[in-house]
Amino acid sequence: YLEQAGAALEDVWSRGKQPLLVGGSGQYVWALLEGWRVPRLPPQRELRRELGERADRQGAEALHRELAQVDPKAAARIDPRNVRRVIRALEVHKATGRPISYWQEKGPPPWEVLTLGLTCPRQELYERIDARVDSMMEAGLVAEVRGLLSMG
Incomplete structure (x- = not known):
């Protein structure tokens, strides 16, 4: 990089x-x-x-x-x-x-x-991160990781 x-x-x-x-x-x-x-x-x-x-x-x-x-x-x-x-x-x-x-x-x-740089209040940042993680989980993150792990 x-x-x-x-x-x-x-x-x-x-x-x-x-x-x-x-x-x-x-x-x-x-x-x-x-x-x-x-x-x-x-x-x-x-x-x-x-x-x-x-x-x-x-x-x-x-x-x-x-x-x-x-x-x-x-x-x-x-x-x-x-x-x-x-x-x-x-x-x-x-x-x-x-x-x-x-x-x-x-x-x-x-x-x-x-x-x-852009900043936002820490609480808002945490809420946005939580929402992003929830979205990733709902979109199948666990299954995707399991699939990757099974491929070695």
Whole structure:
């Protein structure tokens, strides 16, 4: 995403136009705007499986303590109960030799940015999210996920 979006922005600027970046996952947008480095790292499925099994046996806190040893910055930021994120942080460290916090360090973007955002009251946001989830459930989300899981 970062490479393609960055190239698209450069292309628009090269034609003397002002690019407009709209929507998308907040994490991807901020990664682009804050100059994150992202390792080219395919999923380490076997390592993930091993770490997941360890979390099941020893508890999520044990993995989080290991993360705190190798990457205190990430450990301070990642909730110990968020096993998936803890595993990803350990995976990146084991595969690259660098902590995930190194890869997520923020730098200034190579361009000026004007950020605009829409907000709504938290209660309204939660109500809209609840309605969206209800709609997805009524549209067959559970059956869709079961079908995907059965395909491997």
